[in-house]
Amino acid sequence: MSKKISFLDKAFWITESEDSPKHVASLQILALPEGADENYLPELVSTFRSFEQATSPFNTVVKTVLGFPWALKPIDKLDMEYHVQLHEIDDVSDRQQLHRFIARLHEPCLDRTKPLWQYHIISSRQGRQFSIYVKIHHMYGDGATLIRWFQAAYRDEPCDKEFVPVWAIEQPYRDRRPRHWFKGAVAKTWHFIRTITDLVWILFRILVKLLRINTHYMPVPFTGTRTVLTGQVHKGRVVATADLDFSRVQALSKRLRASANEILLCCFDIGVHRFLKDYGHSFKRALYTNMPINLRKPGEQVGGNKIAIVPVMLAHGETDPYLRLRQIIENHRIVKHAARRSEPGAFAYYTIVIQSVALVFELLRVSDWFRPIANILISNVPGPKQKRYLKDAELLAVYPISTITPGGGVNITLLTYGNTANIGLVCTDRRINSLENMAHYFNEAFDMLEKCVDDPSLTIDDIGEHVEEEVRSIVAEQEIHENGHS
Secondary structure, rough: OOOOOHHHHHHHHHOOOOOOOOEEEEEEEEEEEOOOOOOOHHHHHHHOOOOOOOOOOOEEEEEEEOEEEEEEEEOOOOHHHEEEEEEEEEEOOOHHHHHHHHHHHHOOOOOOOOOOOOEEEEEOOOOOEEEEEEEEEEEOOHHHHHHHHHHOOOOOOOOOOOOOOHOOOOOOOOOOOOOOOHHHHHHHHHHHHHHHHHHHHHHHHHHHHHHHOOOOOOOOOOOOOOOOEEEOOOOOOOEEEEEEEHHHHHHHHHHOOOOOOHHHHHHHHHHHHHHHHHOOEOOOOOOOEEEEEEOOOOOOOOEEOOEEEEEOOOOOOOOOHHHHHOOOOOOHHHHHHHHHHHHHHHHHHHHHHHHHHHHHHHHOOOHEEOOOOEEEEEEEEOOOOOOEEEOOOEEEEEEEOOOOOOOOOOEEEEEEEEEEEEEEEEEEEOOOOOHHHHHHHHHHHHHHHHHHHHOOOOOOOOOOEEOOOOOOOOOOOOOOOOOOOO
């Protein structure tokens, strides 16, 4: 039986192009078990390929009507040669080499005639590590859904028996209680009225801020700063990874009365500024980040996407990392407060409204003419707290690698595994060829933020900021040239 697709899920299909694929991925680093020989990974691939029968959504293809996605239709058998592939590189532990290889795998779209996922097992000619790059279309689920599926295929202890890969595991779905049709219609109507009312209120508050009548609200869309990372999304990707000690992040968040997410936002903000300054940028206003908001109710385990993405202003004009953090805390909580006071659906519709405008710019290939909604997309997803195993191979790290939003920028996605925050970065290679320095700057920014608590004299080196009143127009000034200078 075919499964209906939500409007947001359909949007990921409709707006996909060769330049802007809409899949997400994870790069998993694993250790070969003791005694494993050169046949271990080929045998693992054979085991994977033996599971030809998949469960929903891994056994579904998109059913279209005149090219429009209508439903997910199950198929009887998978093409396991396509879905599970084996590769070899010189050294998986050489991160820069691995990043370049993953960037090439991340670039192309998934085959639309098949279920929209792939497993790439990557062996190493040197060392005792291997990696798995998992690629799945965003229309199948959001970050919370995909991480829940991912964890289901791993165990707390090494186990070579009774192994079932994620695509063959029956996914749990909560049954809804049947409701009388009249009560259901009334409830849906009332919910729709409340949602539209809140959406109108959100748009009104944005207009009031644009007119500078009351500026204490979320950022005005399309007022971000153009950089070498933003603009028209083109084919080609750059990937990098980083690690942070999450126990240190949590300890610092308690000392500074900030959430762990706000600590990370501050570090990412400083790191991105330093990276862009290396390309000759200067900043007359704060950078913005797109922040995904999970709209699921507690315990809700349905598939698909239930998120909103709204811009949050970061910091500007302060060289003291602690004062930058306080700016981010205030700006972050303005958005959180607005989200709590509105119907979740209103924020979802608001996301669709502003992202649709950005998509029109992208489809018309005029994104370079306008300011982006934001400069960065930062997402934080909780992962497993205990050590995990794929059969008898220990999982060492998991780096999420996401898609790129219309208008470009860098996507930074973080997943906690044990006491470590595994960070994945991705952007287009239109104007840059490496994100390694940005990953390095994140760690340096965290070290400085941690130290400045006890030593207020510590300040950030010049990151090119200049204080200036914020610009209203969504049309970008000619402040950036192809060489990256603003």
